Amino acid sequence: MPLVLAGPISDHAYFSERIEPQLGDSVRYLGHLVTEYLVAAVGMSAVALVAPQWDEPYGLVVAEALACGTPVVAHGRGGIPESSRRIAVGWSQPTTWPRCPSRSVRRNSWLGPHARARAVNHCSERGMVNRYV
Structure with missing residues (x-):
């Protein structure tokens, strides 16, 4: 790929x-890229690989990619495993990263159009406020 x-x-x-x-x-x-072009690029991608080099507190890039309708494979670092359990398709521990993406991409590429609905349901302002309440 x-x-x-x-x-x-x-x-x-x-x-x-x-x-x-x-x-x-x-x-x-x-x-x-400016937002418009970034959304287009992510939306046309087969999968978003999210590999933060720090302890990501939430995983906003994961939610943004899913909102574009793009499946995600992410490092299980910082808050990504917890925030992504409900929304991300696949994640790995950073130590397994070199072996994980190709398998995860093939296994998880089925998500396609369902990704946006998952992101909206779990990451939209309304969805998050409802869960906080």
């Missing part, structure tokens, strides 16, 4: 040395 990256570059030296040399036909970098 081709890999498409999007987002800001916070460490230009790292990007130039480690990421840029790997770009080509199977790995593309779209840049730091």
Whole structure:
């Protein structure tokens, strides 16, 4: 599967040395996209791979991808396993990440159009307020 990256570059030296040399036909970098283009890119993706390098407190990217109708495979780091139990399709411990995505992508790509409904039901303002109440 081709890999498409999007987002800001916070460490230009790292990007130039480690990421840029790997770009080509199977790995593309779209840049730091405005919301409209990011939603379109995520919405057209087969799956969103979410691999935070820190203890993500909630997993907003997971909810945003699902709201675009895109299945998710995520690192089980920080709050992602807990927040994602109800919404994400697959997640792995960071130590198993190199072996997990391809199996998880194939196994979980069936979600498709159901992803948006799951995200709306579990992550919308109304859904979250109802559960808090």
